[in-house]
Amino acid sequence: MAIRLSVVCENSVGRPIAALGEHGFSCLIETQNGCWLFDAGNGSTLLHNLQVLGHDPHRIDGVILSHGHRDHTGGLKPLLAHIGPRPVYLHAGAFRRRFWQGVHERREIGLPWQRSALETLGAKLVLVDGLSEVSPQLTVSGPLPRKHSQEAGDPHLVVEDAVAGEYCPDPFDDDMALAITTSRGLAIVFGCAHAGLMNTVDFLREAFAGQPIHMLIGGTHLGPASDEQFAATLDYLDRLPFDRLGLSHCTGQMRAAELYARYPNKVFFASVGTSLEFP
Secondary structure, three states: OOEEEEEEEOOOEOOOOOOOOOOOOEEEEEEOOEEEEEOOOOOOOHHHHHHHOOOOHHHOOEEEOOOOEHHHHOOHHHHHHHHOOEEEEEOHHHHOOEEEEOOOOEEEOEOOOOHHHHHHOOEEEEEOOOOEEEEOOEEEOOOOOOOOOOOOOOOOEEEEEOOOOEEEEOOOOOOOOEEEEEOOEEEEEEOOOOOOHHHHHHHHHHHOOOOOEEEEEEEOOOOOOOHHHHHHHHHHHHHOOEEEEEEEHHHOHHHHHHHHHHOOOOEEEOOEOOEEEEO
């Protein structure tokens, strides 16, 4: 059986279907060993879009959360309420309170439910602190080391330092990616790549030494990235052997357009309704 990846939640809908877009990301990965949901969107579209796309949510064996932002975790509670207990893989830091901070406002944007509420609904939490195989061919990265200084993170994303009584940059120690091993090489799925696209790919290339990179797909957080970070990422991709690059969510429209112009034979837009197969 081929591995199938279907984008279920994303900012836009790429086909003339009755699915809905929302600010967030989620994709369904089906293999001969099971069916896994990577991220759960913002909460408004997951169950609706699964139905429109012809996926029975009860077939989902478990959930993997890339990090603890609302736009990647908001659909988890309604999903569990609908399908019952399931394992949920995430880093312990995903439960940290998180905020977007501008000049005149601060909004809470973290995981919208406490751990106890999810466990009451049947979430069997599996706390990931290193490279972890969740199913044959599916491996979660665990926390990602930071080597590229240009990938400094988004200054608007902060956490509360309860001891100091102030807000500081979010370290995103919970940010994780998913590696899918296919006959064509690795397919790396990002939620938002808050740890940085380059840092993420470097770690997984080293972890799966000898495996070529077939595809990178998901949110890259290049939309709000500095010009320096974007230029460094372009230089990195110029030197990286890869076949395809699926852009979603926080990549942003302008940066996605620039990437398409640079790699027209490799880039595609991974929006709701995108379906891919890997032999």
